[in-house]
Amino acid sequence: MKPVIIIQGPTAVGKSSLALSLAEKLNLDIISADSRQIYKYMDLGTAKPEADELARVKHHLIDIIRPDEKYNAGAFAQDASRLVDDTDLKFPIICGGTGFYISSFLEGLCVIPEIAVEVRNKVMSDYDKLGSILMYDKLSEIDPIVAKRISDNDKQRICRGLEVFFGTGKKLSDFWEEQGILTPRKVLNIVVVDDREDIYHRINTRYEIMVKNGLLDETRKLLEMGYKENDPGMTAVGYKELLENLLHKRPLSECINLAKQHSRNYAKRQLTWYRKCKLDLVFYRKSIKYKDIDYYIEKFINENN
RNA sequence: GGCGGGAUAGCUCAGUUGGUAGAGCAGAGGCCUGAAAAGCCUUGUGUCCCCAGUUCAAGUCUGGGUCUUGCCA
Numbered sequence A: 001m002k003p004v005i006i007i008q009g010p011t012a013v014g015k016s017s018l019a020l021s022l023a024e025k026l027n028l029d030i031i032s033a034d035s036r037q038i039y040k041y042m043d044l045g046t047a048k049p050e051a052d053e054l055a056r057v058k059h060h061l062i063d064i065i066r067p068d069e070k071y072n073a074g075a076f077a078q079d080a081s082r083l084v085d086d087t088d089l090k091f092p093i094i095c096g097g098t099g100f101y102i103s104s105f106l107e108g109l110c111v112i113p114e115i116a117v118e119v120r121n122k123v124m125s126d127y128d129k130l131g132s133i134l135m136y137d138k139l140s141e142i143d144p145i146v147a148k149r150i151s152d153n154d155k156q157r158i159c160r161g162l163e164v165f166f167g168t169g170k171k172l173s174d175f176w177e178e179q180g181i182l183t184p185r186k187v188l189n190i191v192v193v194d195d196r197e198d199i200y201h202r203i204n205t206r207y208e209i210m211v212k213n214g215l216l217d218e219t220r221k222l223l224e225m226g227y228k229e230n231d232p233g234m235t236a237v238g239y240k241e242l243l244e245n246l247l248h249k250r251p252l253s254e255c256i257n258l259a260k261q262h263s264r265n266y267a268k269r270q271l272t273w274y275r276k277c278k279l280d281l282v283f284y285r286k287s288i289k290y291k292d293i294d295y296y297i298e299k300f301i302n303e304n305n
Numbered sequence B: 001g002g003c004g005g006g007a008u009a010g011c012u013c014a015g016u017u018g019g020u021a022g023a024g025c026a027g028a029g030g031c032c033u034g035a036a037a038a039g040c041c042u043u044g045u046g047u048c049c050c051c052a053g054u055u056c057a058a059g060u061c062u063g064g065g066u067c068u069u070g071c072c073a
Helices: A015-026 A051-056 A073-086 A099-107 A117-130 A132-142 A144-149 A155-168 A172-178 A196-212 A215-224 A240-248 A252-275 A290-304
Strands: A004-008 A030-032 A093-095 A187-193 A281-284
Touching: A004 A015, A004 A099, A015 A030, A015 A051, A015 A093, A015 A290, A030 A073, A073 A099, A099 A252, A117 A132, A117 A155, A132 A144, A132 A155, A144 A155, A144 A172, A155 A172, A187 A252, A187 A290, A196 A215, A196 A252, A215 A240, A240 A252
Parallel strands: A004 A093, A004 A187, A030 A093, A187 A281
Antiparallel strands: none
16 A cells, blocks of 8 residues: 555645645655545636646646536545555645545545435435424434434435435445445645634635636636536535626625635634644644655655655 | 614624513634535623613613614705
């Protein structure tokens, strides 16, 4: 199993440029772990690397699907594992803000067959008809282990628990049990953080720049291509708010403020997530010394070569 | 100038027949097993604009004032 360098951190903290400079210097590839950069045609708002950056360093798992296609943590774990284990990439850097994707890759996800759309739709429409409490009670009968771990108001997870049972005939908690233990990977897990207010400030100014660079046009173009408001990719922060302007005439300034706010909310959730992650190195943005990073990374590479 | 709305938590606003207040959002903390830029949980003492009056008791009624906003001139 190949060693992997991981760089994660909240949105707008500067992890991409860090990964880029490291990859360039050490001649490594980058695997993006970003649930929105996977989408084609969504460039500005997802802070995707620029064309020249993509040319300088080989990036993977960027622009792999259309905005109306679904993707998920399981697919990422699979795609990333394939790239790391079945190709001749050496010491890839996995860089991105989608913590769940990275943990799925590192720790694995239980193997659950695809749930038929009819089953999923039935569960969803039942939920809308019967309400959360009845559906939660139903889940409690079927799979108390899962039910106990979630709120009786958590539509996504209640429906997930039910659809797995109705779609496979097996309880979700049984799948959890069966989850095989992965051979642990050799990883150097790095997170970049910063003061809350500085992250928030950078988010705000970055979004202003995105809009100035034509994010509204990019969003409009997605609509012209035929993508719909609730297509998977279109729900991305920074886009969904502009769609409010384009489709529902909400004042632009209001939409811009909301987009910034939702990005800040997201950054906060990311920071909470990292607190419980097993990390090897935590770099504070303001005091990142590239010499230090080089030292740790070269040490890691030498130890694992 | 005339007539009418408003004035309550950082913001937008609820407050029923008078009993010293409560939602959403924000903020903060947390959760997270295929939607994860998603979803969910916890967390609300604030001169209820000011002054006077009625009342055992006023955000709630009466009078006066201040600010604000709409319509008519």
